[in-house]
Each structure stands twice: as C-alpha cells, then as structure tokens.
Amino acid sequence: MSDLTQGAAALPATNEPLRIAVRRMRWFRAAFQAYVEAMGRQIGCVFQIDEAKLAEIFVRWLEAVDRQRPRDKAERRAFFEFAAGLMLRELTTGMPVKAAAKPTAAAPGSAAEFWPEGYVCTLFCLTVHSAAMAQEYQERPELAPDFDDLRQWWSFRENAGQDAGFSVGFLQMLLGHQPNWMFPDVFRARLQTEIATG
Amino acid sequence: MLQPLPSPPDAMPLREALRGLRHLLRRGGQSLRETVQPMTLPAPAARLAERMLREVEQIARGVDEAASGLAKQVLVQPGPPAPTLQTMMRDSDGEAAFGSAGYAALRAVLDQLAAPEVFVSEASARLAYRRVAGVQGLTDVAACEAALTMALLDVRVVRDASAVDVARVPGAALAPVAVFAVLLWLQSERPEDEDEAALASAADLSVALCREVVAACRAGDVIALAALYAKWSAHV
Numbered sequence: 001m002s003d004l005t006q007g008a009a010a011l012p013a014t015n016e017p018l019r020i021a022v023r024r025m026r027w028f029r030a031a032f033q034a035y036v037e038a039m040g041r042q043i044g045c046v047f048q049i050d051e052a053k054l055a056e057i058f059v060r061w062l063e064a065v066d067r068q069r070p071r072d073k074a075e076r077r078a079f080f081e082f083a084a085g086l087m088l089r090e091l092t093t094g095m096p097v098k099a100a101a102k103p104t105a106a107a108p109g110s111a112a113e114f115w116p117e118g119y120v121c122t123l124f125c126l127t128v129h130s131a132a133m134a135q136e137y138q139e140r141p142e143l144a145p146d147f148d149d150l151r152q153w154w155s156f157r158e159n160a161g162q163d164a165g166f167s168v169g170f171l172q173m174l175l176g177h178q179p180n181w182m183f184p185d186v187f188r189a190r191l192q193t194e195i196a197t198g
Numbered sequence: 199m200l201q202p203l204p205s206p207p208d209a210m211p212l213r214e215a216l217r218g219l220r221h222l223l224r225r226g227g228q229s230l231r232e233t234v235q236p237m238t239l240p241a242p243a244a245r246l247a248e249r250m251l252r253e254v255e256q257i258a259r260g261v262d263e264a265a266s267g268l269a270k271q272v273l274v275q276p277g278p279p280a281p282t283l284q285t286m287m288r289d290s291d292g293e294a295a296f297g298s299a300g301y302a303a304l305r306a307v308l309d310q311l312a313a314p315e316v317f318v319s320e321a322s323a324r325l326a327y328r329r330v331a332g333v334q335g336l337t338d339v340a341a342c343e344a345a346l347t348m349a350l351l352d353v354r355v356v357r358d359a360s361a362v363d364v365a366r367v368p369g370a371a372l373a374p375v376a377v378f379a380v381l382l383w384l385q386s387e388r389p390e391d392e393d394e395a396a397l398a399s400a401a402d403l404s405v406a407l408c409r410e411v412v413a414a415c416r417a418g419d420v421i422a423l424a425a426l427y428a429k430w431s432a433h434v
Binding site: 030 | 366388389392395396398399400402403405406407432433434
C-alpha cells in the first residue's frame with residue numbers, strides 16, 4: 001500500500017498553509033511535476049506532463065470548488081476531502097500525464113502497473129489532501145484496507161471514462177468513506193448521505 | 199552653490215526605435231524569402247535570386263548587429279522584481295516602471311507562447327498607463343487592470359500578432375491573452391524568488407481562460423474583465 005507521508009516529501013516547500021498554496025497555479029504545477037517525477041522513479045516509469053492541460057484542469061478544479069464551497073465552517077473539514085475528489089475528477093477527465101512505457105518497477109498485477117496515469121493522479125490528490133489535513137487538523141487520513149484491490153481500480157478506470165463524477169466517489173471510497181453514488185460529485189448530496197447513515 | 203544634476207535623458211524612445219528597426223529587419227528578411235522563393239524558379243533565375251537574397255540578408259544582418267549593439271547600451275538593466283500595479287500607481291515614476299516591467303513581462307509571456315517574433319511597444323505601454331492613470335475615481339485595482347487592458351489593446355502594445363498562429367493560442371487571441379497574463383501577474387502576491395514562476399503561471403492561466411478573456415476584450419466588457427482579474431489574481 002502506498003505511503004502518503006512518504007509521498008508528501010516530494011511536495012515543494014511553501015511558507016503558506018497548503019490549503020492556500022494548492023490554490024496557486026505555480027505551487028500546484030510545481031507540486032504535480034515533483035510528485036509525478038518522484039512516483040515515476042518509484043515505479044520505474046517516465047511520465048510526460050502536458051502543461052497546457054494541467055492549467056485547464058487547475059482552472060476547472062478551482063471553479064468547481066468555488067461553486068460548491070459550503071458557507072458553514074462546520075462543513076469545512078468534510079469539504080477538504082470532497083475538494084480532493086474534485087481534483088481527481090478534473091485530473092482523470094483531462095488526464096495531463098502520459099506514461100512513456102509500462103512501469104518497470106511496479107508490482108505485477110498492481111494498480112500502478114494496471115493504470116500508471118490514473119494511479120499517479122489519485123496518489124497525488126490523496127497526498128495533498130493528507131498533508132493539508134495534517135496541517136489543518138493534525139490528523140493523517142488512513143487509506144481503506146482494500147486500497148490495492150485491483151478490481152476497484154478496474155472499476156474506477158471503466159466508470160470514470162463514462163461518468164467523470166465517479167472519480168470523486170472513488171477517492172472517498174479509498175479513504176474508507178461511503179460515497180453517494182447517485183450524485184458523487186455533489187457536496188450537498190454527500191452530506192445528506194452522511195446525515196442519513198449517522 | 200552646487201547645482202542639482204540634470205536628470206539623464208529618457209532612453210526609452212531610442213530603445214523603441216532600435217527594437218522597431220530590428221523587428222522590421224528580421225520580419226522583412228523572412229517575408230522577402232517567403233515571397234521570392236528561389237526554389238520555385240527555373241535554374242538560372244533561381245541562382246540569381248538566391249544570390250540576391252543572400253546579399254540582402256547579409257546587409258540586414260549587419261544593420262541588425264549594429265542595432266543590437268546600440269540597443270544593449272540603452273537597454274534597461276534588470277532591476278528588482280516589478281512591484282504590484284497598486285504600488286506603481288502610487289509612485290511618481292509609475293509610468294516608466296510600468297513601461298519597462300510591462301515590456302519585459304510581455305516579451306517573456308510571448309516567448310512562452312511560442313511567439314517571440316511579435317513586436318512589443320514599450321512606448322505604447324506607457325501611453326496606455328498615462329490614459330488610465332489620468333482617470334479620476336478609478337480606485338478598485340481590478341477595475342483599473344480592466345481599463346488598462348483595454349487601453350493596452352487600443353494602443354496596440356502587441357503588434358503583428360494576428361498573423362502568428364501558435365499552437366496554444368490563435369493569432370487573434372495572442373494580444374488579449376498576453377496582456378491579461380501580464381496584468382494578472384503584476385497584481386499577484388509573490389515572493390521575489392517566485393517572480394519568474396508566477397509569470398509563467400499567469401501565462402498558463404491566461405491561456406486556460408482564453409475564451410473568457412477574448413470575449414470580454416472583444417466586447418469591451420470591463421466589468422467582466424475586472425471580475426476575471428479579481429477572481430484569478432489570487433491563484434497565480
């Protein structure tokens with residue numbers, strides 16, 4: 001299973017809180033580049049990044065975050081995770097990375113080998129989320145025990161291709177939460193599910 | 199009694215003239231070769247045309263080198279990173295500061311957009327600044343940037359751009375996108391060591407927002423432009 005703490009070391013240093021830095025294009029880009037490069041070394045894969053696509057993704061992500069941001073500060077914590085899911089939605093829709101070849105150092109049958117681009121984007125979102133949560137709430141989110149289950153990643157790749165919103169639910173699932181599969185990328189709907197399930 | 203030293207003459211007009219001359223020579227040589235195309239002529243005429251072109255290009259190169267040498271003597275030395283637009287507006291020398299910072303930033307953005315051959319006019323940047331700085335009651339920064347955008351486009355601070363189709367932006371959008379990027383960067387919060395990265399990010403953001411930026415500029419919609427500046431300057 002991937003270690004999010006280790007991955008956070010690849011993120012560039014900043015004097016600003018991460019929740020602010022990640023909303024700046026220059027940090028977001030530097031972080032994505034550094035993370036993808038580090039992950040590429042780890043799994044033995046060279047990734048190419050399309051900078052123009054990455055900028056479009058960043059713009060769409062911020063617009064989506066601004067549209068759904070809750071006014072109530074009590075919902076802020078839940079929205080942190082949701083915003084990471086929105087980031088994954090935009091990354092999987094725009095897909096700014098391309099693996100030059102199959103990873104040479106990934107475990108056979110692993111998610112990294114199966115879909116290196118999707119894997120690195122997902123881990124990036126989880127890592128940024130985890131680092132921001134540690135900074136804001138002094139806690140590190142834990143990954144679900146079946147994080148490496150290849151069937152989930154098959155399903156993720158298949159479904160995200162048909163419905164972009166699926167990525168938001170997938171990320172919540174990896175963090176051990178139950179998404180609202182009817183409206184996975186609607187924050188209000190997710191909150192209602194949480195309230196209903198207690 | 200000691201007399202105060204006279205201010206050194208403003209070298210900007212000379213810089214502008216030399217840049218214009220170099221631009222003309224480079225573009226002219228390229229246009230001539232594209233127009234004549236010796237390869238398409240029969241053999242004896244092709245040889246003659248090729249020789250003529252080489253001689254013309256040699257003359258142009260000589261003048262270009264002389265102009266470059268002169269230009270280097272009057273070019274502004276790179277100084278500290280540009281202050282924000284607000285700071286410039288408060289400064290008595292804001293016009294010159296905006297002209298040189300705007301010129302350098304536009305050149306960098308156009309290079310990033312793969313359009314290095316496009317001409318940038320520092321004199322026009324100053325003129326646009328004068329127009330906006332003279333407007334009373336323009337206190338909101340985003341509104342000021344919007345007015346400055348329209349003024350910069352109106353005085354054609356970026357020239358010969360419409361014929362340049364680069365991979366990332368169509369020629370007609372190049373000037374609005376480049377101007378938006380520079381003003382977005384000028385207003386962004388950035389530490390000194392991130393100045394360059396911030397400009398590159400502003401350019402990328404501007405390209406990503408190309409449709410909205412161009413639509414607002416074409417319509418002369420300063421309210422929409424101001425809203426774009428207000429929203430995105432925090433995200434550079």
